[in-house]
Amino acid sequence: MPADEDIYEKLRVELRRGSLVLAVLCALREERYGYTLRQSLADAGLPIDEGALYPLLRRLESQGLLTSEWREEARRNKRFYRLSPDGEDLLAQLLGEWNSISDSILRLNEGTK
């Protein structure tokens, strides 16, 4: 049913939206610029719209979780991002939370079978 498809798609987008910050922070343990970051996320099965990625990168940088610098590569200026020490700490906490949520969902799912 198209209505069911719509509901599934909305819930799926909502679910993935919450995990994107975590995915971006994980991917930026290694220095990357926007285009390669987007590609690495897509290769990992988490494609992100560039309209959402660049504002997110700026927000995370303004929160002190990322550092960035402009450098020339392949004859063009690119802005490279990397996780800051504060970002490392926060990522560790968020991964702990992520694992805890995942365990809880698995337990609940097992319990209802």
Next chain:
Amino acid sequence: MELIDRYLHAIRRNLPEAKAEDIVAELRDELMSRVEDREEGMGRALDKAETGALLRDFGHPLVVAARFRTHQYLIGPGLFPFYLSVMRIVGMIVVAIVLAISIGKAVMSGEGDMLRIWVDSMSGIFEAVLVNAAIVTIVFAVLERANFKPGDTLEWKPDELPDVLDKQPGPWASAAEVALSIAFILWWTGVIAVPWVRGDADFHLQPSPIFTELFVPILILASVRLVHNLIQWLRPRWKTVMGLTNAVTALGGLAILMLIYQSGQLVTVVSTGMAAEQTLKLQESLDLSFRIAVIVIAVVWSFQALGAVWKLVRRRNG
């Protein structure tokens, strides 16, 4: 490349000036990387139509630029429930005020076509609702910009929620009471003009001078009653304050009624050609009706005042 420059320029115009250069440079790099990837795959340069399709895929310039703004909502989800609630209250009060004033004008005009006068007076209802809705929206948009969070800032006490058994009037009844109080105050202070019944060809009626003397007391009484109606509607658990305002307005109303009764007249008949004897008879007849009406009202109000005072005393003791 000209199309990409124009696209980036369109985005730049909608970005905050301080960050525009930096954001556009980063977006340019993203777009150029994407173009290069496509060109590498196709083994040739993109033509204008293909570049246009790539930009369409990237997003409308306004949407792309808006994502970089701090505020993504005119009124965000945190404020929206309060916005809706205030909008509903203001809307109901405005509609009820316009209705009260238009009915007052139609009834008091003394002219034949009451329906036409009422319809004419009602013509401003859409404008009044729209203007007030716009004011409420602007106020909430400013609160959103100021990052005001009502859930955290406003003190909210579960104790103040109405009892399940509280006999609360419905929202329209409450709005009507508030609107009538506001309409009366506006009329009393001369902000809106509702003409008195003029009389006839050979006489006219004018309010008794006692109303000029009682201008301030009546204004205070109406204002306290408005406060009472607002509390009854919006803070039904403030029972002590409500009991106090109810008792004050009931006793104050009785006192004012007594002063009007002592003056002996509600209206004065002014002859504009009517014989003196006939004028006197009309005045006496009006004064008699007025005295009977005042006595009836005083009896009803006395019971109300006694009830209000009794409730207040019982509440204070128990």
